[in-house]
Amino acid sequence: MTKGTQADVNPDLKKERLKCNFNIQEVTFIIDGGKDKTLQRKKIEDVALNIAASIDEVPEECLNLKERYDNAVRKSCVYSNIVKNELLEITGLEALGSPGLRRTADAFFKDVSPFMLHLGMFVPTIIGQCTPEQQAHWLPKALEMQIIGAYAQTELGHGTFIRGLETTATYDPATEEFVLHSPTLTSTKWWAGGLGNTANHCIVVAQLYTKGQCHGTHPFIVPIRDLDTHEPFPGVKVGDVGIRMGFNTADNGFLRFNQYRIPRENMMMKNAKVMKDGTYVKVARHEKLTYGTMVFVRVTLVMEAAFNLAKAATIAVRYSAVRRQSQPKPGEPEPQILDYPTQQHKLFICIATAHALQLTGLWLWRTFEAVLADMRKGDTDSLPELHALSSCLKAVSTSDSAALIEQCRFACGGHGYMLSSNLPLLYSFVTATRTYEGDYTVLLLQTARFLVKAWEQAESGKVLTPTVAYLACAAAKEKVVWSDSVDGMIRSFQAVAAGKIAACAENIKRLTKTGTSLEDAWQLSTVRLVAASEAHCRAMICQAYWHEVTRLTASCSASVKIVMEQLATLYLVYWALETTGDLLRYSTICESELNKLQLKYEELLALIRPNAVGLVDAFDFRDEILHSTLGAYDGRVYERLMEEALKSPLNETSVQSSFHKYIRPLAKGKL
Numbered sequence: 190m191t192k193g194t195q196a197d198v199n200p201d202l203k204k205e206r207l208k209c210n211f212n213i214q215e216v217t218f219i220i221d222g223g224k225d226k227t228l229q230r231k232k233i234e235d236v237a238l239n240i241a242a243s244i245d246e247v248p249e250e251c252l253n254l255k256e257r258y259d260n261a262v263r264k265s266c267v268y269s270n271i272v273k274n275e276l277l278e279i280t281g282l283e284a285l286g287s288p289g290l291r292r293t294a295d296a297f298f299k300d301v302s303p304f305m306l307h308l309g310m311f312v313p314t315i316i317g318q319c320t321p322e323q324q325a326h327w328l329p330k331a332l333e334m335q336i337i338g339a340y341a342q343t344e345l346g347h348g349t350f351i352r353g354l355e356t357t358a359t360y361d362p363a364t365e366e367f368v369l370h371s372p373t374l375t376s377t378k379w380w381a382g383g384l385g386n387t388a389n390h391c392i393v394v395a396q397l398y399t400k401g402q403c404h405g406t407h408p409f410i411v412p413i414r415d416l417d418t419h420e421p422f423p424g425v426k427v428g429d430v431g432i433r434m435g436f437n438t439a440d441n442g443f444l445r446f447n448q449y450r451i452p453r454e455n456m457m458m459k460n461a462k463v464m465k466d467g468t469y470v471k472v473a474r475h476e477k478l479t480y481g482t483m484v485f486v487r488v489t490l491v492m493e494a495a496f497n498l499a500k501a502a503t504i505a506v507r508y509s510a511v512r513r514q515s516q517p518k519p520g521e522p523e524p525q526i527l528d529y530p531t532q533q534h535k536l537f538i539c540i541a542t543a544h545a546l547q548l549t550g551l552w553l554w555r556t557f558e559a560v561l562a563d564m565r566k567g568d569t570d571s572l573p574e575l576h577a578l579s580s581c582l583k584a585v586s587t588s589d590s591a592a593l594i595e596q597c598r599f600a601c602g603g604h605g606y607m608l609s610s611n612l613p614l615l616y617s618f619v620t621a622t623r624t625y626e627g628d629y630t631v632l633l634l635q636t637a638r639f640l641v642k643a644w645e646q647a648e649s650g651k652v653l654t655p656t657v658a659y660l661a662c663a664a665a666k667e668k669v670v671w672s673d674s675v676d677g678m679i680r681s682f683q684a685v686a687a688g689k690i691a692a693c694a695e696n697i698k699r700l701t702k703t704g705t706s707l708e709d710a711w712q713l714s715t716v717r718l719v720a721a722s723e724a725h726c727r728a729m730i731c732q733a734y735w736h737e738v739t740r741l742t743a744s745c746s747a748s749v750k751i752v753m754e755q756l757a758t759l760y761l762v763y764w765a766l767e768t769t770g771d772l773l774r775y776s777t778i779c780e781s782e783l784n785k786l787q788l789k790y791e792e793l794l795a796l797i798r799p800n801a802v803g804l805v806d807a808f809d810f811r812d813e814i815l816h817s818t819l820g821a822y823d824g825r826v827y828e829r830l831m832e833e834a835l836k837s838p839l840n841e842t843s844v845q846s847s848f849h850k851y852i853r854p855l856a857k858g859k860l
């Protein structure tokens with residue numbers, strides 16, 4: 190944060206900070222994943238943010254599309270040099286995935302860097318899909334930025350259904366090359382970030398043909414532009430996909446091939462190989478290991494959802510402490526809008542959800558690393574559970590984050606609609622995460638496949654994997670008695686999930702018994718399967734969040750433990766109240782207990798209220814990262830709104846030329 194002098198800080202915010210009754214830094218350490226992580230992040234910020242402070246001469250939003258792109262490339266090059274020459278020295282290669290890097294990138298780009306997919310997917314795919322020899326060839330070039338890459342999987346005709354991709358890579362043993370081809374309009378690669386004008390290399394996912402046989406989709410590294418002239422190579426047609434809701438500096442591109450040849454060695458051969466004579470050799474022990482980059486990105490997106498929501502919550506809570514509106518008690522001053530329980534209802538769930546997703550995201554990351562370690566030893570048994578976990582957590586976290594960021598904008602009234610609040614840009618960026626890297630519904634249905642199988646195992650008394658172990662109680666017909674203790678609520682959420690999964694399995698069984706095919710029975714059950722998957726995911730987040738809070742606050746000060754537990758309890762009670770219909774159906778909760786729960790919720794809002802500003806301060810966002818007139822640390826909201834308004838190109842002259850060209854002639858009847 191940029192603290193300035195105390196005298197500059199809005200007096201209401203100053204009072205809020207005095208009210209805070211816990212040690213903010215302790216909470217920051219928990220959110221970052223430990224004190225060492227916080228210190229490293231701050232070190233990275235100190236290096237990068239000095240430069241970022243003066244990187245934009247004109248506000249990004251005042252530039253036209255082409256200028257914005259050029260400016261984003263300029264800044265990406267400056268930023269890459271900082272990463273390469275200074276930041277990687279602080280942490281080594283692991284800095285690529287560090288929160289410090291993610292945060293400092295936001296100081297440079299209000300929208301998105303056209304290099305984001307280079308580090309976000311191109312480099313991870315080289316690491317995940319190449320043999321050690323291929324990595325030795327490609328990785329140094331990519332890290333040194335001698336080559337810039339994109340990840341082109343999605344096509345105009347298919348994004349979700351990867352097996353339906355149409356781009357072909359046909360092996361020619363005579364020249365030991367693959368021939369890439371786009372046989373139809375719908376086979377055009379579409380959407381890849383950085384592809385339109387920036388990248389000179391691209392990972393292309395294509396149907397592999399050798400010896401006349403198709404072996405399904407495989408990834409290839411494809412040079413698409415000359416490294417010196419940047420002209421596309423003959424046989425390659427590449428360009429920008431057009432203006433988007435957000436991501437307009439991300440350079441999302443299209444790509445077509447006309448019988449374009451690449452060397453055999455450019456097939457990424459960790460999981461499957463094509464030998465010189467064209468023989469296809471499967472190396473991987475699991476069919477879906479070529480989908481590995483997607484699993485990796487889905488895992489990282491859970492913390493990405495938390496990070497963006499934390500930014501929005503910081504903006505909206507600080508603004509709500511500064512903003513005063515209405516007069517509920519005659520003769521008394523207008524209250525801070527943060528004092529309205531309805532405002533607290535809108536905002537405290539945002540803080541709690543940011544915590545829930547961050548702590549669940551850290552737990553998921555550790556699970557991912559454990560599965561990777563197993564796979565290095567050749568054991569892929571835990572992959573289906575990781576796929577099910579990462580799919581539903583990606584879906585629910587991105588969806589919750591987008592919805593709650595929009596709620597933060599609503600909470601800021603008219604000023605939230607200003608671009609300078611940064612809430613509109615944040616929303617347009619985050620709402621895309623619900624779609625990319627696997628659409629919400631599609632991913633929940635992937636988890637549902639796992640859940641229905643797990644239910645069948647539970648029914649037949651088999652041992653279940655940890656995240657679905659709770660199904661055993663439901664299969665044994667154990668009744669869950671409602672209790673508003675934390676454990677009681679978690680058990681009830683699990684009972685809801687189990688009840689919904691069981692109902693899906695029963696429905697599928699009923700339909701197939703009466704002659705419906707399994708595929709049709711599945712389709713006819715998908716509305717409830719999505720709901721079952723959501724319920725499972727919510728129960729899992731509640732359990733992981735509470736477990737992590739208990740674990741991480743065990744050695745904290747009492748006041749930190751209290752406030753962290755209040756937030757986690759608020760999250761559980763909020764979701765119990767949001768899903769009362771389900772609880773009435775699948776637990777023993779009754780009307781009087783629901784009333785008690787509502788009171789508990791309102792009490793929690795009041796308990797959290799004095800610490801609200803302290804809690805968002807604990808996210809520790811510096812102003813250079815928040816980019817918000819409403820959310821700056823000093824709360825000088827009105828001054829900043831005015832300063833930004835004066836920067837508008839429409840305020841450069843007191844009279845616009847359009848007045849003389851159109852309005853005056855119209856008024857004089859001369860148009």
Ligand SMILES: CCCCCCCC/C=C\CCCC(=O)SCCNC(=O)CCNC(=O)[C@H](O)C(C)(C)COP(=O)(O)OP(=O)(O)OC[C@H]1O[C@@H](n2cnc3c(N)ncnc32)[C@H](O)[C@@H]1OP(=O)(O)O
Nearest residue numbers: 309342348349350351352477480483493576625626627638
């Ligand atoms: C640091 C900064 C953070 C930001 C990071 C960068 C941000 C970048 C910004 C933008 C990036 C955007 C990039 C993209 O969008 S790239 C394109 C992503 N595309 C997708 O995600 C497509 C989604 N579709 C799929 O994943 C699949 O097609 C599918 C829906 C899973 C279906 O696949 P398929 O038809 O092959 O499989 P089936 O449904 O028949 O299932 C068969 C069995 O396979 C199992 N399965 C499927 N996927 C996986 C997997 N990944 N891992 C393990 N197992 C998998 C599935 O469960 C089935 O198993 P079963 O036992 O039930 O038979």
Ligand SMILES: Cc1cc2nc3c(=O)[nH]c(=O)nc-3n(C[C@H](O)[C@H](O)[C@H](O)COP(=O)(O)OP(=O)(O)OC[C@H]3O[C@@H](n4cnc5c(N)ncnc54)[C@H](O)[C@@H]3O)c2cc1C
Nearest residue numbers: 340341342343347348349380381382621624625626627630
């Ligand atoms: C900003 C952005 C950046 C992107 N970057 C990249 C990138 O760098 N590289 C890349 O390769 N791709 C990228 N993508 C593409 C992205 O991965 C796909 O858009 C995404 O996977 C969804 O696929 P789709 O567009 O084909 O949607 P569709 O699958 O056509 O979805 C349309 C609707 O159909 C529904 N639907 C589809 N299949 C099913 C089913 N089986 N059952 C039930 N409902 C179904 C969906 O739920 C959705 O409601 C990007 C997309 C965006 C928006």
